[in-house]
Amino acid sequence: MRLVFFGKLGDVAPSHFSDIARPDEVRTLADLKAWVVRDQPPLASLMAATPVRLIVNQAVVHDLSQTVDDHDEIAFLPPMSGG
C-alpha cells in the first residue's frame, strides 16, 4: 500500500508511508483515515484543522466505506490552489 501526502500534509508525513503493509484493522478508507490519525499525531492535528480529500489509484473517492486493497495508492489531498 502506498500513501502519498501533498501540501502541508507532506511536510509531516513519514517517508515510510510510501510503502507500507496494510494494517489488519484497516479494511475501508474510513479505517485508513482513522489509523493515520492514531499513528501520526502531527498529521492528526493538520487533518483535524483542514478538509482532506482521498484519491484512490488516481480516482476521486466519494464514499469512505470503500474497501482498501493491499496494493492501492491512496493520496491525501489538502485544499488545493493552482493558477
Add this chain to the structure above:
Amino acid sequence: MDIRIVTAAFDPQSLCEQFRAARRDAGALVSFVGLCRAKTGGHAVDLLTIQQYEGFTAAEIGRIAQDIAARLSCPDILVVHRVGDIRPGEAIVLVAALSEHRETAFDAVRLLMDYLKTDAPLWKKESGPDGSRWIEARAQDRERRIKADERIA
C-alpha cells in the same frame, strides 16, 4: 484541447502563437498569463514552489477544461501550468481559448482560471526572508468560481 504540466520556464507568447496558428476557424483568441509575484500579503517572495500529483493533476485539469469547453461550446482551450521552483516575474500558468466570437473565449479563460484557483490538484508554497508558507485558495476565489458558474449556467 491541450493541457501541459511543465517543469521548466516557458514562453507564453510563443505558445499562444502556436495555439492560434493551429486553427483557421476562430475569430477570437483570449489568453491569460499568471505570474509569480515578488510580494504577497506583505511577505517578500524569493521562491514559489508548486507541487502536483503526477498523472492526476493533468487529468483533472483536462477534465475541468473539457467540461468548460462543452458548457460554453468553446472549440479549443490551451492550459500550460508550471510546477517545481518558480522565481518572481516568471510565468506560472497560461490559459488560452479560441472561439468564433470573443464572448465565449473571454468566458472560457475566466472560468478556467477561477477553477484552477480552487479545484486544480496543485499546492503552492511561498518562501522568502520571513520563512515559508503554504498558500490556500481564498474564500473570495471560491465565491468568484461559484458566481462565474452561476452566470454561465
